[in-house]
């Protein structure tokens with residue numbers, strides 16, 4: 524007999540009822556920190572030659588100020604910002620890139636497809652992009668700064684040129700591999716959902732190869748990151764890092780998107796079944 528789950532269904536949406544509130548800038552690995560609010564944020568990845576921002580929130584002054592303050596709170600200097608890597612061409616991920624480039628001369632990287640997409644997207648909050656992308660990242664490209672490598676993979680669906688990233692961090696002398704699924708929300712059209720599904724099948728094979736045991740998202744409400752960051756802010760030596768969830772849990776997190784996509788396709792009717800590639804099995808129940 525199937526055991527009824529004791530877990531709440533994943534709402535997969537922020538609690539907008541409580542409004543937007545800033546989260547204290549939080550370092551949660553030796554090289555990795557979160558800056559942002561409860562809805563969207565960015566990651567600071569420190570290297571031997573300055574630091575990188577991964578995503579950079581909405582084009583609002585308040586978001587820009589939050590990032591500037593976060594960088595200072597982490598003990599870093601704005602002049603050491605060397606690059607901004609952008610997961611995808613929605614305004615809540617590249618919004619402040621322009622301003623930071625003007626201030627620091629940092630380089631901006633994203634996929635060429637989404638660079639063009641962002642310039643046409645009706646939801647683009649900044650109108651026509653002012654900034655120049657210095658380099659485009661393609662599938663399998665490696666971004667390198669100092670001692671750090673960020674592996675980029677194309678995982679389209681949420682947007683046509685969405686990138687997901689993989690990189691190494693450490694905590695208490697142990698190394699971990701972080702996976703960042705670039706775009707979480709399900710696209711509207713059936714054809715985009717079919718593309719999303721292909722990425723859902725592709726990415727786990729890559730994360731498995733790297734042995735990713737940490738997952739992060741620019742939207743901290745989708746994976747209980749707000750609560751986990753709160754734990755980290757009060758953690759002490761020897762206590763397990765709540766962001767190190769292991770291979771199996773990372774696979775379950777990836778599977779959540781696959782199942783969401785299958786459900787979304789099914790909701791759009793029988794025709795959608797034809798768009799489904801050979802269906803991945805749902806992961807077996809935990810023993």
Ligand SMILES: [Zn+2]
Pocket residue numbers: 611613681706707
């Ligand atoms: Zn998006």
